[in-house]
Amino acid sequence: MNIKILTYITIACIGFINCIHAQKNSLGTIKIDEGSGSFFIKGGKGHENDTITVYYHKPKKLTSKSKILMVIPGAGRNGDDYRDSWIEASEKYNVLILSPSYPEKQYAYEGYHLGGLVENLGSRNGITFKKNSNQVFMDEDVVKFKPNTDASLWIYPDFDRIFMIVKKSIKSRQKKYDMFGHSAGGQILHRFALIHPNSKANRILASNAGSYTLSNMNTTLPYGIKNSGITKRGLKKSFKKKLVVFLGELDNEDEKGGKLLRSKTTDKQGTHRLARGTFFYNDSKEMATILNAKFNWKLVIIPGVGHNQTKMAKAAAIYLYDPQQ
Secondary structure: OOHHHHHHHHHHHHEEEEEEHHHHHHHHHHOOEEEEEEEEEEEOOOOOEEEEEEEEEOOOOOOOOOOOEEOOOOOOOHHHHHHHHHHHHHHHHHHEEEEEOOOOOEEEEOOOOOOOEEEEOHHHHHEEEOOOOEEEEEOOOOEOOEEOOOOOOOOHHHHHHHHHHHHHHHHHHOEEEEEEEEEEHHHHHHHHHHHHHOOOOOEEEEEEOOOOOOOOOOOOOOOOEEEEOOHHHHHHHHHHOOOEEEEEEOOOOOOOOOEEEEEEOOHOOOOHHHHHHHHHHHHHHHHHHHHOOOOOOOOEEOOOOOOOOOHHHHHHHHHHHHHOO
């Protein structure tokens, strides 16, 4: 064989091997430098071959005592944009920002918005989009949900895992982390607090979610918690979590931003996000009273803001980290 050709083949092989090693290292160990960047982790159980990109911002004055905030993106899975919305607050309040981005191909609506609580949605033929609006209508007689009670397959355990990986990397002394999620991220986080209460998450701000899972034990997932595996005892733990239903005052019937799910059961919560979030909070508070449970959840409405993640992020930063609050 020609020596020059053999040399090219050798170089190509070495490059391929190095690429494989680099990918393994990037998934196994992480390095967080000052400023903005990203790293990769493997997906959880059932997604071991998938990769989650975690965008971060490390402030200049980060210490082992600095707070850690995990920001969950909306349906666009644009963790870089969500991270960017928190850079100013990160530096001002000395908070490490983490924003995991789940690829839509591997984590569809049921795996992301619904956290894997259902395995499939059945036929997509029951989904219609109203022209010139943000309304998405779902025919519940066509679209069927199959509850998934295997908690290890939900995305919720990923959040503690990311926190522990980062904590080790930056030698943080924090035992808990805060969370903010807007729109689809708000859907994820209220379900996270409701159905997965044994996490290390501290304050959980679920912002402007489009629809909710109620603490109704007689209604099947994703509308209620029947077949979720959560018991009355578990529900009492959920109500002890520091969940904040964080709503924009103008995310009402006049708001055209983002996609809004409409269906027979979902519309019982209201026909816009402000109404649905308020309904979810009041319904949960009533359930806590019935169970004689301690209720740590809060309802916070931000005046003058609609379905805008950047403005909600700024309000959340003040709510979470401004010492005057």
